[in-house]
Amino acid sequence: MKMILLGAPGAGKGTQAEVICDTLHIPAVSTGNILKEAVRKGTELGVKAKGFMDAGQLVPDDLVISIIKERLAEPDCAGGFILDGFPRNVQQAQALEELGVAIDLVLDIEVADEDIMRRLTGRRVCASCGASYHTAFKPSKAEGVCDRCSGELIVRADDAPETVAKRLTVYHEQTEPLKDFYEAKGKLAIVQGQEEVADTTKLVLDTLSRYGG
Ligand code: AMP
Numbered sequence: 001m002k003m004i005l006l007g008a009p010g011a012g013k014g015t016q017a018e019v020i021c022d023t024l025h026i027p028a029v030s031t032g033n034i035l036k037e038a039v040r041k042g043t044e045l046g047v048k049a050k051g052f053m054d055a056g057q058l059v060p061d062d063l064v065i066s067i068i069k070e071r072l073a074e075p076d077c078a079g080g081f082i083l084d085g086f087p088r089n090v091q092q093a094q095a096l097e098e099l100g101v102a103i104d105l106v107l108d109i110e111v112a113d114e115d116i117m118r119r120l121t122g123r124r125v126c127a128s129c130g131a132s133y134h135t136a137f138k139p140s141k142a143e144g145v146c147d148r149c150s151g152e153l154i155v156r157a158d159d160a161p162e163t164v165a166k167r168l169t170v171y172h173e174q175t176e177p178l179k180d181f182y183e184a185k186g187k188l189a190i191v192q193g194q195e196e197v198a199d200t201t202k203l204v205l206d207t208l209s210r211y212g213g
Contacts, residue, residue, distance in 0.1 A: 001026060001080040001212075002101060004087070006178060007109035008171045009164070010120040011193050016109065016204050017084040023205065026080040029071050031064050031088075054157040056166035058088055058174065065095045072101065080104075089174040093181055105211050106182040107204065111193035113168050120164045124153040 001024055005013040017028035035053060038046035045067070049059045058064075068086055071077065087093040096103070111119075122135040124144075128151025133140045140146060144153050157163065182188045189207050194200045 001105065002103050003080075003105045003107060004083045004103055004182075005085075005107055005109065006175070006182075007193070008111060008113070008116050008175075009167045010116040011109040011111040012197065012200055013084045013109060015197055016107075016201060017082050019201050019204065020082050020208065023208070024080065024082075026082060027076050028082045028084055029068070029077070029086070030084040031067055031086040032084070034067055034071070035059060035064075054163070056158055056163040056170065058170060061089070061091050061095070064088070065092060068096070069099060072099070087175075087178060090177055090181055093178055103182070103187055105189060105208075106178075106187045107207060108179055108188060108190045109193045109200065109204075110190060115193075116168060117161070117164055120159050121155075121161045123156065123159045125156055126151040127154045128152070 003020070005017055005020075007013050014028075014030060014033075017030065020026075021028045035045070035049045039050045039053065040046070045063065048063060052059045064086060068083075072081065087096055118136065119134075122137070124133040124135065124140070125131070126133075126146035126149065129146060129149045131146055131148050132138075133146075133153060140153060145151075146153055158167065179188060179190075189211065191200065191203045191207055194203070
């Protein structure tokens, strides 16, 4: 099964990718995670990508396409994979076709913009140990202080409200057209993202079993 998870940033693609990964025993490939790791390590790729990411913009296509090309050539992807966060625009989807990748299913997780705003702007991470929290859904015991190491809890640059708004605009303008792109190919399935992760997971797994996953 070669599948794509579509959906706005914060729709829960990463979380659902993990579940699908465990269910179908295929790797999840997240360009966002690969890029964040590169930024953290300060590699050449990370240095090139950081400014775009902090501003809530897409990293240039040539960079992400070469990441995907390399990653999908690794042996663990031979039996299928889940793409989380790629493609992000029609050019990237076309590049995937040019690489000879035939996608079986595109699963779109729909969440309203105001819910995305609430989810992402409430996220906090510990500046020292990286533990993650949420002001509404997973608060720390003392406000602004990590339960684990007493480090300071901060808002990641790309979770700041103005950056989330920018990421949502980019999503609607550049990524959402992919729904029509894949619908025209008969590959699109839509799941309504639920408040509870487990409820969304159930819908995702139901959809997968309908498509032979
Ligand atoms: P994500 O965790 O998927 O939201 O990705 C974090 C950031 O990485 C995004 O806001 C983009 O700046 C960048 N990024 C991730 N995937 C892509 C992609 N396929 N194309 C361009 N930029 C990407």
